[in-house]
Amino acid sequence: MDKPGKHQILRSAASLGLVAIIGTTLLTGVDHITADRIAAQERRVILEQLGQIIPPQRYDNELQDDRISLRDERYFPNGQAVTAYRARQQGQPVAVILKFAAVNGYNGNIQLLAGIEADGRLAGVRVVSHKETPGLGDAIESEKSDWVLGFDGRTLNDPAPTGWAVRRDGGEFDQFTGATITPRAVVEAVHSALEYYEQNRELLFSPAEESAGNAAP
Numbered sequence: 001m002d003k004p005g006k007h008q009i010l011r012s013a014a015s016l017g018l019v020a021i022i023g024t025t026l027l028t029g030v031d032h033i034t035a036d037r038i039a040a041q042e043r044r045v046i047l048e049q050l051g052q053i054i055p056p057q058r059y060d061n062e063l064q065d066d067r068i069s070l071r072d073e074r075y076f077p078n079g080q081a082v083t084a085y086r087a088r089q090q091g092q093p094v095a096v097i098l099k100f101a102a103v104n105g106y107n108g109n110i111q112l113l114a115g116i117e118a119d120g121r122l123a124g125v126r127v128v129s130h131k132e133t134p135g136l137g138d139a140i141e142s143e144k145s146d147w148v149l150g151f152d153g154r155t156l157n158d159p160a161p162t163g164w165a166v167r168r169d170g171g172e173f174d175q176f177t178g179a180t181i182t183p184r185a186v187v188e189a190v191h192s193a194l195e196y197y198e199q200n201r202e203l204l205f206s207p208a209e210e211s212a213g214n215a216a217p
Ligand SMILES: Cc1cc2nc3c(=O)[nH]c(=O)nc-3n(C[C@H](O)[C@H](O)[C@H](O)COP(=O)(O)O)c2cc1C
Pocket: 106, 107, 132, 133, 134, 136, 137, 138, 175, 176, 177, 178, 179, 180, 181, 182, 183
């Protein structure tokens, strides 16, 4: 067989390079589309769940647009950006819905929404996304069990601070059979969000233009 010439080798190398570039570009494109789809799907879920926590007839502002982003490591660890959606009726505070993560789940972060009434009562908690094990940790989803409804109407003092834990740890919230880590993470994170609310109520309800300076990007 003839030895390939220098030009032929260069042509083959160029073709291979081209294939690699096209492949990488296609993969990057697919990645972008997938990320966009996930973001759009998450937005749909959030809108639907915001409505479950605070029904639209209770406020007259654009809830999903009247929001600020904040960070506070003491209450929301791992440098997470928290979103606060503010519900108002004729400019008066009705409730705030915080989107944040419980960071001590069995399989990483559990994205939560917690609605807190202006008086500090929990309007409701919902799980936006998680990677907990099906059949074990996923009972935190409202579609799978009523467990998450156990937060409805709770406050920082109901139960008393020691009660803000799963029963296994001496608290008032049920764990699941064979799965304590997931509910423990959610209870701790929701309690922390209530503590944040108590300390930052003014900031949370401040008008968008005022709060922007205090909020993280
Ligand atoms: C494959 C596998 C998946 C698990 N997934 C979860 C989970 O999603 N959530 C959880 O709390 N525990 C999960 N566990 C159990 C935890 O390791 C741990 O044993 C449990 O949370 C402790 O609760 P218990 O004291 O009631 O057993 C899983 C265990 C295994 C082996």
